[in-house]
Amino acid sequence: MAVIVRAGAAPMWWPGVVAAAVGAFVPGLTGRRIGLLAGAALFLLTAALVASVRMRRYGLLAGAATRAGRGDFLQDRDVTVRRWRRGHRWWLLGAFLVAVASAFVVPGAGGLVLAGAGAGLWLKAVRIGRREARDDVLYWVRTDWVERGRPAGRQVKAYRTTGPMAGDAAPGGARRHRR
Template identity: 75%
Template sequence: MAVIVRAGAAPLWWAGLVAAAAGAFVPGLTGRRIGLLTGAALFIVTGAVVLLARGGRYAELARGTTRAGRGDFLQDRAVTVRVWRRGHRWWLLGAFVVAVASSFALPGAGGLVLAGAGAGLWAKAVRIGQRERRDDVLYWVRTDWAGHGSPVAKRVQGHRTTGPAAGDAAPGGARRRRR
């Protein structure tokens, strides 16, 4: 489950930083200083909103987990990340273009909003990872329920659990380090 959350964090973070850097070179209508200060405030607000969004649904599904059975199809981390990013590439590209274009009004602010969303998703994945470590399990969403969407969408009827050594993901959705 944390893999799906974390899959969008890196593209949003890097696209946001590139858009903010590009926007810093544009004087804009409000000026660079006001644009970047506004962007910094929006970075914090966006990160907090993304981190806290749908927290109740995550907790509800985490409380009602069941052990993954033989009939459950759970895919590897790399496949999940690839599928999510391919399914959302046009949204990510559109968000990047809008962030760069918004720099003509408020330099750098749009890019920092994107970066804040990426940081919020990363923090949410870390929070899920803390719960996974505490419960000594990995939470999974069945592939047929999640599709390209959210791990807490209405289609998701519950989460599955496996032991912490299952699959190629560490708690929190990071790559498992092989020793």
């Protein structure tokens, strides 16, 4: 489940950083200094907002989690990430283009908002990973319940759990390093 949350972090962070760097070279209407300072404040605000949104729902679903059965279809980490990124590629491209275009008005702010959303998703995945490590389980969402890449959508009734060594994902959705 944390894999779905974490899947959007990198595709938002890196284009946001690139868009903010473009904004650092464009004077814009407000000027570079004001734009980058406003962007830094928006980065922190966006990261905090994204990291905290729906955490109560995640907690409720995790509290009602049941052990994964033989009939549950649980996807590989790479497949989940690839499906999320393919399903959101046009949205991500549009967000990047808007962030770059906003640099001509408020330099760097749009890119830093996009990067803040990516950082917030990463922070949320880290919080979920801490809960997984504390509970000594991995939380999964059945693939037939995932609604447009939302791990806490209306169709998700409860999470499934497996042992912490199941699958190819570590707690928090990171890649499991095999030795």
